[in-house]
Amino acid sequence: MQTKVRIARQFSQAAHCYDQLAEVQWQIGVDAVSQVTPTSGMLLDIGSGTGRISALLADKSGQVIGLDLAEGMARFASRTQPNKVGFLVGDADNLPFADNVFDYVFSCMALQWCQPISQAFSEVARVMKPGAKGLLAMMVQGSLQELHRCWQAVGQPAHVNHFLSLETLEQAAKQVGLSWQVQTRLYQTWHTSLRDALHSIKDIGAGVVLNPTRSPLSKAVIQAVERRYFENYQQQGLVPVSYQVAFMEIQK
Template sequence: MSETFYTDKAAMRVAFDKAAGSYDAAAVLQREVADRMAERLDYIKLAPSRVLDAGCGTGYASPMLRARYPEAQLVELDLAPGMLQVARQKGQGGMLQRWLHLFERNRVLQVCGDVERLPLADASVELIWSNLTLQWCNTPDAVFAECFRVLKPGGLLMFSTLGPDTLKELRAAFDGIDGYSHVNRFIDMHDLGDALVKAGMATPVMDMEQITLTYPDAKAVMRDLKAIGAHNVTEGRNRGLMGKAAWQQVVAQYERFRHAGELPCSYEVVYGHAWKPEPRPGQLADGRQVIEFRPRSRA
C-alpha cells in the first residue's frame, strides 16, 4: 500500500488522545453520521447479547445502542485511552449513577485496542457497530477478517467510513505546495465491498452520500480537524512546520472554492453492512471446510 494511504498508528493514537477533551465540540459530522447509521438499524431484525462499538471515540453511540438493545452487553473499543476515559466519564455521570453502574448486569465494558487486531474471542459478539473508524486503518482486509472472526454466525457488521472525495477542497489547496502528503487519502467504496466478500461476509450492502460542512476561513477548517484528532497522520507527511509563505499559498488556493461567503469542506460518507453467514454442512464457524478421509476397506 502506498505511504500516502499508510497511517502512522503511534501518531494517530497521540492525536486522538490529545483531542479527547475537544472532540465533542467539533464532532458535528461524526454525530450526524452516527444518527443516520442508527436509522438503518430500524430495518434490521437482530437481538444481540453482545454489541461491539469498534472505534467508539467519546461514546456518542453508547446511549442509542443501549436503548435499542437493553439486554445486550456493550463493549466500547478505541485505540486512544483518552477517548475511552471521556466515554467512561460521560456514561457514569454522577456519584449515584457510578455506584449503580458497578452492579449493573449489562454494564459497558471498555477495551483499549486496535480494530485491525481485535482483542476479543472468536464468535463472541452478534453486532459490530463502527462509525467513521475504518478510514484510519491501514489494511481494511485485516479489519474485515477480524470482524468475521469475532462475529457469531448470523451476526452483523455495520460501519461507516470516508471515501476518496473527502476533503477534496483541502487536498486541492495543498496541491503543488511541496512533495509531501498533507491530507489523508481514503479507499473507494467498491474496493471495500470487494474486501467484505474476500473476508467471507455475506450479502454486503454499500452506499454513499456527500455531506458538506462550511467554514468562514481555512484556519477554521484546520482547527476543527485538529479538534477531532483528524489532522494528517500519513507516513509521507512533513514532520516539520510549514512556512508562512507556503501557508498563505494554501489559503489562497482554498479561496477558489468560496461560495456564498463560506468555504466548503466535503465528505464522501460510505455506509456498509454485511452478515457473517451460518456455516454450511461440513464447514467450521471460521469458514474452513472439513474434509473427511475414509480409509479403504481391505479385502
C-alpha cells in the same frame, strides 16, 4: 505502530473536549445508528470514542461493548456513559475477543485509519457469529477533495489524508466472507479561512495520520492555497470541507 501510537495519543488528549468540537462526527454517527438493525444480543462498537454513540446503540441491543484504541477515550466514556455500556481499550487490527462472539458489529469513522483495511475486516468477520450483521461507516475516496485539489494546483503534495475507494473496501470485505450493501452520503462543514478548515479536520481526528516527515509549509504556500480555495469553492464568504462517507451494511 508509530501511527497507532500517534492516533491513540491525539484522541486521548482530546477526549475531554471532543464532543464539543466534532459536530459532523456526531451527525454521521446518528445517521449510522439509524441504520442499525436491533438485536437482543451483543453489539460491538469499534472506535467508540467518548461513548455517546455507544449510548445510542444501547437502545438497539441487549449489551454493548465499546472498544477504542485511545485509553483516554475509554476512560472518559466509562466515567460519562451509562453502566449498560462497557468500555475497553483495544486495537481494531487485533480485537481482544474470541471467535464468533458478537451478534452485531458497528463502527463509525474509525476503521479508515486501519492499514491495511483487510486486517481490520478480517478481525470484524472473525468475532461475528455466523449470520451476524453489522454497520461500518467510513470516510472514503472523495473526502477532503477541495483541499486535495488546492494543494495540487500549487504544486504541493496533499497535506490532508487520502482515503480508500469503494471498490477497494468491497474487495477486502468479500475476501473475508462478508456480504455487503453500501450507500454513500456527502457531509460538509463551512469555514472562514484555510486555517479554520484545517483545524476542523484536526478536531475530528481526520488529520491524525498525516505524514509527520513533511516539511513545514511556508507562509507563501499557505497563502497560495487559501487564494485558490476561496477562488474555486467559497460561498457567501465560506469554504467547505467535504466528508464522503460510506455506510456499509455487512453480514457474515
